[in-house]
Amino acid sequence: MRSVRKPKGEGHARRGEILAAAEQIFVAHGYEGATIRKIAEAVGLSSTALYLHFKDKAEILNEICLRAFSMLLERQVAMSEAEPDPEARLRGLMIGYVQFGFENANAYRLAFMTPTILSEDGSEPVSRKVAAELFQKFESGVAAAVEGCVEPDRVRALAQVLWASIHGLVSIIITKPQFGWEDQRTLIETQVDILVRGVTCP
Structure with missing residues (x-):
């Protein structure tokens, strides 16, 4: 289930959510198998929005x-x-x-x-x-x-x-x-x- 989009001003919390989701995805799929799209979907973001927090x-x-x-x-x-x-x-x-x-x-x-x-x-x-x-x-x-x-x-x-x-x-x-x-x-x-x-x- 996609998470609910957070309002402005909660970017730090969103960054933490991205890291938590990515940690699980990297372990489950390996670095090569993990994608920005998978990570973004896990936290209810578009890939474009995720790039506002991390460059790659x-x-x-x-x-x-x-x-x-x-x-x-x-x-x-x-x-x-x-x-x-x-x-x-x-x-x-x-x-x-x-x-x-x-x-x-x-x-x-x-x-x-x-x-x-x-x-x-x-x-x-x-x-x-x-x-x-x-x-x-x-x-x-x-x-x-x-x-x-x-x-x-x-x-x-x-x-x-x-x-x-x-x-x-x-x-x-x-x-x-x-x-x-x-x-x-x-x-x-x-x-x-x-x-x-x-x-x-x-």
């Missing part, structure tokens, strides 16, 4: 990614500031990352499991910069937790491996939910415990 399909996808990265970064910053112990902070960063993926499965798929799409004009999406800042925050957490245990020149590789490991847990569970998984809390705590024990000093 790539901009919509990158806005979804930007929101996901920004939301996760906000959580990671809060965790880093609230936990003074480096090892506990690293655990919190990883647990927070996995929980975010489970809580926002569609956005996670698009932000972390879909290639970055450049806009038609080839401009660099802002989402990439926020994603880089997000990884830097995680890398800093890893560096603090393994100080004195790991050579400094190996910290970045270690951070990438840890990130890839927790990403793997999120991605396989949200793409294969029918498997007989243990409860999410047990899986998260088991994986994070193994990872942290493996990289920190005994």
Whole structure:
């Protein structure tokens, strides 16, 4: 059913509706299978009217990614500031990352499991910069937790491996939910415990 056209002055709400609809359509049909027409119809707009909010399909996808990265970064910053112990902070960063993926499965798929799409004009999406800042925050957490245990020149590789490991847990569970998984809390705590024990000093 087409949604009711909103009156003037509610453009921000309409933009949010477009992003919410696009998120579901991108996941259901893939980026290539999604069209501006499908997204516009889902929110009760003409394709022409949708272009008043977003210049192309790539901009919509990158806005979804930007929101996901920004939301996760906000959580990671809060965790880093609230936990003074480096090892506990690293655990919190990883647990927070996995929980975010489970809580926002569609956005996670698009932000972390879909290639970055450049806009038609080839401009660099802002989402990439926020994603880089997000990884830097995680890398800093890893560096603090393994100080004195790991050579400094190996910290970045270690951070990438840890990130890839927790990403793997999120991605396989949200793409294969029918498997007989243990409860999410047990899986998260088991994986994070193994990872942290493996990289920190005994």
